[in-house]
Amino acid sequence: MTVTAPCPNVFDAGLPTIDYDDAQNPDEAHAILCRARERAPIAIGPHGPELLTYDVVRAALRDHRLRVPQGMFLAAQGITSGPLWDRVSALIISIDGAAHHRLRRLVSKAFTPRATARLHTTITEVMTGIVDEHTAAGHCDVVADIAKKYPIPIICALLGAPPDDWELFSRLTDDIFKVFDWNVAAHESVILAAWSELDDYVDEMVAARRHCLTDDLVSELIRAEEDGDHLTPDELRMLVVGLLTAGTDTTRNQVAGSVHVLCEHPDQWALLGRRPELAAKAVEETMRHSPIVFGALRTATEDVDIAGVHIPAGTLVLANTAAANRDPAVYDDPDRLDITRNGVPAIQTFGAGTHYCLGAHLARLEIAEALTVMTQRMPGAHRTGPAPWKPLTGLSGPVTLPIAYN
Numbered sequence: 535m536t537v538t539a540p541c542p543n544v545f546d547a548g549l550p551t552i553d554y555d556d557a558q559n560p561d562e563a564h565a566i567l568c569r570a571r572e573r574a575p576i577a578i579g580p581h582g583p584e585l586l587t588y589d590v591v592r593a594a595l596r597d598h599r600l601r602v603p604q605g606m607f608l609a610a611q612g613i614t615s616g617p618l619w620d621r622v623s624a625l626i627i628s629i630d631g632a633a634h635h636r637l638r639r640l641v642s643k644a645f646t647p648r649a650t651a652r653l654h655t656t657i658t659e660v661m662t663g664i665v666d667e668h669t670a671a672g673h674c675d676v677v678a679d680i681a682k683k684y685p686i687p688i689i690c691a692l693l694g695a696p697p698d699d700w701e702l703f704s705r706l707t708d709d710i711f712k713v714f715d716w717n718v719a720a721h722e723s724v725i726l727a728a729w730s731e732l733d734d735y736v737d738e739m740v741a742a743r744r745h746c747l748t749d750d751l752v753s754e755l756i757r758a759e760e761d762g763d764h765l766t767p768d769e770l771r772m773l774v775v776g777l778l779t780a781g782t783d784t785t786r787n788q789v790a791g792s793v794h795v796l797c798e799h800p801d802q803w804a805l806l807g808r809r810p811e812l813a814a815k816a817v818e819e820t821m822r823h824s825p826i827v828f829g830a831l832r833t834a835t836e837d838v839d840i841a842g843v844h845i846p847a848g849t850l851v852l853a854n855t856a857a858a859n860r861d862p863a864v865y866d867d868p869d870r871l872d873i874t875r876n877g878v879p880a881i882q883t884f885g886a887g888t889h890y891c892l893g894a895h896l897a898r899l900e901i902a903e904a905l906t907v908m909t910q911r912m913p914g915a916h917r918t919g920p921a922p923w924k925p926l927t928g929l930s931g932p933v934t935l936p937i938a939y940n
Contacts, residue, residue: 541844544576544583549843552577552584558922560791560824560856560930564869567857575841580927581610582850583843584829584857588879590841591858595886600832600851601630602889607831610850611718617726622713624768625776627889634888640765641773641892644754650896652749656691657900660684661907669911669939673918676935677790680908685785688900689778694739694750706732707782710775716928729775736774740767751777781893784826787924787931788897789904792820794932796905797917799871806873807909813902816873820905821859822881823871826931828856830885855882856926912939 550570554563567586570577575587585591594600603609605623613619622628626637643649664683668674686704687697695703709728712721739752747753755770765773796803796816806816829852838845845851859881860868884891891897908915919936 541839541842544843544845544849545578547843549574549583550577552579555580555925555927557926560795560923560926561869563828563926564856564860567854568860571857571861576843579852581852583845584852584854585840586854586857586861587841588858588861588864588882591853591855591882592886594832594840594851594853595830595855595882595889597838597887599834599836599838600853601835602627603831603833603850604628607714607716608718611716613718618713618718618722621726621729624772626773626892627776627780630888636763637765637769637773638888638892640758640763641755644751644758645892645895647895649754650692650899653688653692653896654899654903657688657903658907660687661904662911665907665911672940673936673938676793676937677786677932678934680904681786681790681793684789684904685782685900688896689781692751692896693774693777694743694748694752699735702735703778704782706735707778711779711783711929714779714929732775732778733771736771737767740770777893780891781896783929785897785900787826787929788821789901790932790935791824791826791923791930792817792901792905793908793915793937794917794921794935795820795824795871796909797915797935797937800914800916802871802873803909803915804913806905807913810906810910812873813906814898815875816905817898817901818881819871819873819875821883821901822865823860823869825856825859825881825883827883827929828926829854830889853882855885858882912937914940 550573552566552570554566557563571586575590577584577586585594605619605628608619608622626634629637661684664680668679674680686700690700690703706728709724710732713725740756743753743756747756755765755773758765806812832851832853834845834847834849834851836847862868864879884894915937917936918938921932921935923932924930
């Protein structure tokens with residue numbers, strides 16, 4: 535009889551340790567991750583085990599024993615009750631099991647490629663208008679002048695909110711998004727005030743739409759029905775807030791991050807300017823190479839053996855999607871940026887399994903149009919000053935990105 539030896543505890547297995555919080559850009563972080571991945575498929579990071587290889591990350595994101603932590607970052611900061619906890623734990627990203635499947639079924643039709651495609655003209659017009667404000671000057675800061683102004687008008691058009699309210703949505707979203715920082719307690723009053731104000735706004739929108747449904751997302755969510763089941767008012771509010779928080783800062787930062795890496799590769803910038811049909815590939819490749827989110831948090835709901843080590847129940851695990859996206863076992867010459875890559879596996883940046891990003895189609899379309907407009911209207915773009923990134927252990931992206939162009 536063969537007896538299989540038990541897997542060693544992940545914290546006692548002699549795994550490499552990593553910390554890339556001080557990295558100034560993705561390449562610096564990837565140098566750290568690469569050295570660790572050469573030694574083992576898992577490393578120990580500041581908050582727990584980090585999964586580093588494509589196959590291990592892909593499997594973990596589909597493993598029902600590894601769930602999104604309820605309340606996201608809050609529990610790791612000692613917040614497990616109170617108004618902030620109640621708000622975040624009710625977001626769709628924090629919900630699992632039957633409740634999550636029910637919400638996904640009800641809202642999935644509102645986020646199909648066909649549903650988001652109707653925004654194509656709006657997206658192009660918004661980005662063209664923003665870029666045209668700066669083309670004559672020959673220089674701008676991509677973060678402050680372009681990326682920051684970009685997603686909110688599109689989200690407002692998706693929801694059916696009037697242009698006069700764009701600045702209001704931008705302010706409320708900026709404040710609410712602080713709930714995903716690692717120092718949430720310091721912003722609690724600001725977050726809650728903004729969230730309450732947005733709730734009131736959404737309630738007014740819903741009340742108006744119930745009497746006159748249109749073709750916007752709020753109307754689609756009101757129409758959402760399956761076997762007599764409908765979204766409750768609380769669920770409608772939650773989904774709108776989730777869309778704003780998930781689709782604003784992420785898009786802003788990834789646009790800036792993608793522009794940054796393309797500016798570092800002028801041949802790729804020029805190629806996309808000549809061949810706009812490569813825009814979709816450029817989105818995938820820049821997000822593979824330089825994503826603004828490095829990983830997806832998970833909590834082990836039971837003991838799990840992964841890649842030869844034992845992860846005890848309750849352990850916080852980071853599926854490092856950025857490391858997976860540069861795994862040399864999957865991507866040829868993974869540090870090379872090549873917007874013409876063909877036949878490569880899907881990037882892990884949008885997640886996988888039941889929590890695959892609902893807004894992935896919209897995000898891809900927004901970034902593709904941004905890159906198309908900028909490479910065509912800002913030829914020869916190149917960086918003119920430092921472009922440090924925010925810490926890569928949270929939502930990252932360039933803090934500033936000064937460029938000049940012809």
